Amino acid sequence: MKSIEEVKKLTSANLEAWNEVAPIHKRHNQADLLKAFASDPEYSVLDKIELKRLNVLEIEGKDIAQICCNNGRELLCVKKMNAARCVGFDGAQNFIDQARELSAAANLDVEFVCTNIYDIDDTYKSKFDVVTITIGVICWMPEVVEFFKVASKLLKPDGALFIYEQHPLLDMIEPGCEDAPITWEISYFDKSPYVEPEGLDYFGGEKYDAKPATSFTHTMSDIIMAGLNSGMTVEYFEEFPGHISNTWYNVESANIGFPMSYTLVLRKT
Numbered sequence: 487m488k489s490i491e492e493v494k495k496l497t498s499a500n501l502e503a504w505n506e507v508a509p510i511h512k513r514h515n516q517a518d519l520l521k522a523f524a525s526d527p528e529y530s531v532l533d534k535i536e537l538k539r540l541n542v543l544e545i546e547g548k549d550i551a552q553i554c555c556n557n558g559r560e561l562l563c564v565k566k567m568n569a570a571r572c573v574g575f576d577g578a579q580n581f582i583d584q585a586r587e588l589s590a591a592a593n594l595d596v597e598f599v600c601t602n603i604y605d606i607d608d609t610y611k612s613k614f615d616v617v618t619i620t621i622g623v624i625c626w627m628p629e630v631v632e633f634f635k636v637a638s639k640l641l642k643p644d645g646a647l648f649i650y651e652q653h654p655l656l657d658m659i660e661p662g663c664e665d666a667p668i669t670w671e672i673s674y675f676d677k678s679p680y681v682e683p684e685g686l687d688y689f690g691g692e693k694y695d696a697k698p699a700t701s702f703t704h705t706m707s708d709i710i711m712a713g714l715n716s717g718m719t720v721e722y723f724e725e726f727p728g729h730i731s732n733t734w735y736n737v738e739s740a741n742i743g744f745p746m747s748y749t750l751v752l753r754k755t
């Protein structure tokens with residue numbers, strides 16, 4: 487178990503790496519996103535799986551927070567589902583700036599707050615009906631119980647935490663392009679942190695002299711138990727073969743029925 491000081495040190499270093507890559511992601515994505523959000527009121531980046539679960543949670547008229555919202559593209563689409571107050575939290579100022587630019591283009595009233603998730607204070611305590619965590623977030627958390635306690639704190643009593651994430655079993659396999667073989671890399675239970683030395687440009691694959699970014703493996707049972715130990719119960723859990731990361735194209739193309747993503751809904755008790 488890591489101390490909170492250690493967790494903050496590791497995550498602060500990671501946020502420097504995220505801030506550093508944000509202008510590179512912007513070069514790949516922002517122009518198209520700005521155009522789409524400005525011109526098409528129906529535009530959405532949410533896929534069928536995400537939409538189905540959000541519809542079950544009846545987003546309309548609800549107050550929503552997204553933890554690690556990146557450039558805000560997903561939260562803006564949730565706002566378009568007639569959500570009430572929407573607040574996105576991310577620790578990289580450069581991504582928050584992109585999110586504000588997109589919300590202005592879309593003419594949507596969504597708040598974006600730059601903060602390390604572990605530093606969110608009681609200002610936002612019990613303010614949200616639904617908190618979302620999606621695609622490539624949990625692996626950046628050095629530990630999950632304190633992380634889920636933050637999510638639980640944001641929720642109103644009886645609120646729901648919605649998670650749509652890449653499946654932790656994928657961590658066992660060395661990621662690769664479509665024709666790369668499936669190579670078993672680490673044990674499912676390996677807790678060694680992984681330091682990415684070549685940067686976080688998972689859109690363009692650009693390698694650069696990057697600030698180190700450290701990711702962590704958490705098993706499915708670590709994640710579910712962290713939810714249960716943070717004052718929440720499991721309401722829904724489903725695994726899917728669909729690929730939602732920008733990483734394991736080799737597993738997707740092998741088409742071997744490997745679980746690549748999951749949705750998990752935890753309800754605050």
Ligand SMILES: C[S@@+](CC[C@H](N)C(=O)[O-])C[C@H]1O[C@@H](n2cnc3c(N)ncnc32)[C@H](O)[C@@H]1O
Pocket residue numbers: 497498500501504505554555556557558559560575576577578581601602603604620621622623626
């Ligand atoms: C892979 S991205 C999320 C992508 C997003 N779901 C999407 O599909 O657009 C991870 C995000 O988490 C943020 N992040 C990572 N660790 C964080 C922390 N400790 N506090 C706040 N934000 C963090 C990064 O800045 C980054 O924007």
